[in-house]
C-alpha cells in the first residue's frame with residue numbers, strides 16, 4: 428500500500444486499540460498496526476522523494492518506524508499477558524513516536 432494508506436490504517440487501528448474492550452480485539456488491532464508500520468518502511472515520504480537508501484534522512488525515517496514496531500511489540504507482550512489496561516497505558520508511547528516523526532518527515 429502507499430504511505431498515505433498505511434498511515435490511515437495506523438490511525439484506524441490505534442484508535443480501535445484504544446477503544447478495544449477485550450484482549451482478542453486488542454491483539455487483532457496490534458497485528459494490523461504492525462503490518463502497516465512494516466509496510467510504511469517500504470515507502471518514502473514526499474519530503475524524501477528520490478533520495479537513495481543510504482541517505483541519512485532515509486535511514487532516520489526507517490529507524491522511526493523500527494521504533495514504532497518495537498513499541499507495538501512491547502504493547503503486545505502486555506496484551507498477551509492479559510494486561511489490557513497496562514497495555515493501553517504503554518500505548519501512549521505510540522503517540523509520542525508518531526508526533527516526533529511527523530515533526531521530522533510529514
Ligand code: HEM
Nearest residue numbers: 430431434437438472473488491492495521525528532533
Ligand atoms: C501510530 C503511529 C502513527 C499514526 C497513527 C500516524 C498517522 C498518520 C496519518 C493519519 C497521516 C495522514 C495520512 C493521509 O495523508 O491521509 C500520516 C501521515 C504521515 N506520517 Fe504518520 N502516523 C504514525 C506514525 C508515523 C511514523 C512513525 C512515521 C515516520 C517514521 C510517520 C510518517 C508520516 C509521513 C511522512 C506522513 C505524510 C505522508 C507522506 O509524506 O507521504 N508516521 N500519519
